[in-house]
Amino acid sequence: MSTWNGVPYVSQKVMDKRTRTAQRRRESLSRERIIEASIEILDSDGEVGLTFRALSDRLTTGPGAIYWHIDNKSELLTAACDAIIACTVDVPVVGMPPEAVIRALALSLFDTIDAHPWIGSALTRSPGQMPVVRILERIGQQIRALHVADEEEWPAVCALLNYIVGVGRQNAANAQFTRARDLDRSAFLGSVARTWSQLDRKDYPFTIDSADRLQLHDDRADFLAGINLFLRGLRLSA
Amino acid sequence: MSTWNGVPYVSQKVMDKRTRTAQRRRESLSRERIIEASIEILDSDGEVGLTFRALSDRLTTGPGAIYWHIDNKSELLTAACDAIIACTVDVPVVGMPPEAVIRALALSLFDTIDAHPWIGSALTRSPGQMPVVRILERIGQQIRALHVADEEEWPAVCALLNYIVGVGRQNAANAQFTRARDLDRSAFLGSVARTWSQLDRKDYPFTIDSADRLQLHDDRADFLAGINLFLRGLRLSA
DNA sequence: GTTAAATATGGAACATCATTCCAGAGATAT
DNA sequence: ATATCTCTGGAATGATGTTCCATATTTAAC
Structure with missing residues (x-):
């Protein structure tokens, strides 16, 4: 079949x-x-x-x-992923400004991938196929509504899509890494922070200073901050 | 050992x-x-x-x-990845403005992942470990040199890192997808474009219009455009 | 209503993989 | 010389995705 x-x-x-x-x-x-x-x-x-x-x-x-x-199994994963993305992407849009819709869409995807970490890798596995296309379309419509310069439209959508899926995947990998070692999030971040702070300050000044911030940071907030950086850059160009 | x-x-x-x-x-x-x-x-x-x-x-x-x-195999992949990233990240920095260094760094990583697609997945597999830390540090130093607001520094670095690795991974997945089907790049893009253009215009207007652009687009240029969007957004906030 | 084809099932078999085990060879220390 | 450590490589293990096939059920044809 x-x-x-x-x-x-x-x-x-x-x-x-x-x-x-x-x-x-x-x-x-x-x-x-x-x-x-x-x-x-x-x-x-x-x-x-x-x-x-x-x-x-x-x-x-x-x-x-x-x-x-x-x-085969790959198709099964893609189909399972699509079943969930199809719902996720169905976020209310009525009368919201495009930027707000993009933010809502991005957060909705972030939360979904957070809840089903396996989606992250499934999304990357099937380029150009349904689950990704659903996201592409939603983002594309909103970017269009922003009336970006014509030649900036496609790169902007690509960048947003890649950013969202990329962060989602990374979050998924972290969750998997954590689960595989029977840790919780803070224990995982703690062990990474400890490793970082033992680096040589001469070669890794920024990483060492980041060790503290790492434990306090909020993945979701950082993710949204990245989206906002994008949107700000887009606004400047329009 | x-x-x-x-x-x-x-x-x-x-x-x-x-x-x-x-x-x-x-x-x-x-x-x-x-x-x-x-x-x-x-x-x-x-x-x-x-x-x-x-x-x-x-x-x-x-x-x-x-x-x-x-x-184990996972460690082997991480080590192989690190051996290559260690060279890649060693890009000349002398007297270039931070934004130019970030662009050079990003493109160097893009090209490397393009040449060794397996690096993409290896990078995601080991969060907080060496290969990623090398990149984090280089980006972090440049973002610091940009004198971004203190609370924006970490999110900005995170976003850039995730974007670079995310796009790299996606590129890798495309290459793998292509290779597995014994296609070349244009044949792969062609088949995706054909699928897209057969979608229902009512539900997928943006995707259908993108089918043509897909075949003409330049991955590397799109990637750089995304980086520039980020940098523009950062400049606006500083 | 009988028969042939199509649809669907589930268990056994297969090839491949990461990983472990182990008997032993070579080198070093006592 | 003997015992201990380091290192080797082939055989065995257990799990996986996938294929094969004998069989059962339903549908279509006559």
Whole structure:
């Protein structure tokens, strides 16, 4: 069963058939159910927890049955990611100025990736495909509304998109790094800060001074500050 | 043999002994030689090509011998990444204004990640560790030289760092995606553009209009444009 | 209503990977 | 000379993504 990302992937005919044959299993296997179960596993056990064994256990089936509905693991991750991004990107827009919408959109994405760290890597894995395109489109519409110079439009959207996804991914990596070592956030930051402060001041003056700030800093606030820097730069050019 | 990233990892005593026992193998195995061979494999066959089998074949030894010098694959990737970043970050600074140094630094990193796509993911994998700290320090010093408001300094450095690494990673993912499908860059962009232009204009007006620009755009120029947006925003605040 | 094809299932098998184990070789220290 | 440490490399382990296939169920054709 082949599909294009994010676009309705089952024809109406197939859908009807599947509904009628629901008795084959108590709950018939379907792409939706597989993605749903994948998201549950990803949220509870992280990216490493999603194996075809764990997945077929949860769905009480074998790996072969899953492969009937899904091409491979990469596609599964992208689809799971898209299912969540599709909701995230649906942020109220009514009558807000473009810059406010961009801020809201960015924060919404930040919070979502924070809640589902595995999304970060999934987003990078599938360039030009649905989940990223959803974000691209929303940002693009708002940048257009800002009436930036024509030749600045595309680079600006690219930069924002890359920044948002980039920070999200980094946050995800931090979370994963922390989880893998059975630490919490402050313990993780503490250990990094300790390492930094032991560096040679001659070579790493800035990093050493940053060790303290690192422990106090607020990821979300820093993220927003970066967005604001972008927006300020854009305003100056317009 | 345990080590802290990037800091000299063999005591002088051990080093001496190893030099003396070079006859054990024609070329004695060492952390350096392993990292060197890893970089060669990574550059020629990409991240998926670096397996312990391929590595021990190239070094004509077994996996066990490698594990005597290296803790695990993740550490190996970080070390290989650091070996390259250490050179990359060493960009001439003499008498250039801070903004110019930042631009040079950013472009140097962009080009390096472009030449060694595997660096992109390696950078994200090890938050707070050596390769990233090298970049953090260089950017931090330049932002300091810009005399930004104190509370803006850290967020600005964070944003720049995340942007640079984020774009680098995305570029790497594109390259990997392209390579995995045996395409070249323009073929890849072409297929994405084709997909985009088949979207529903009602929902994706911006993306559809971007399909053409996508094929013509220059990654490096767009990257630099993003850097400039940042710098402009910073200038406005100072 | 019977039959042939299509759809769907799940368990076994396969190839590959990172990693561990271990028997032993070479060098050093006593 | 003997015991200890350093280092090697091949074999074994366990887990993974993916493929294969025998089988069951449903649909389409006659």
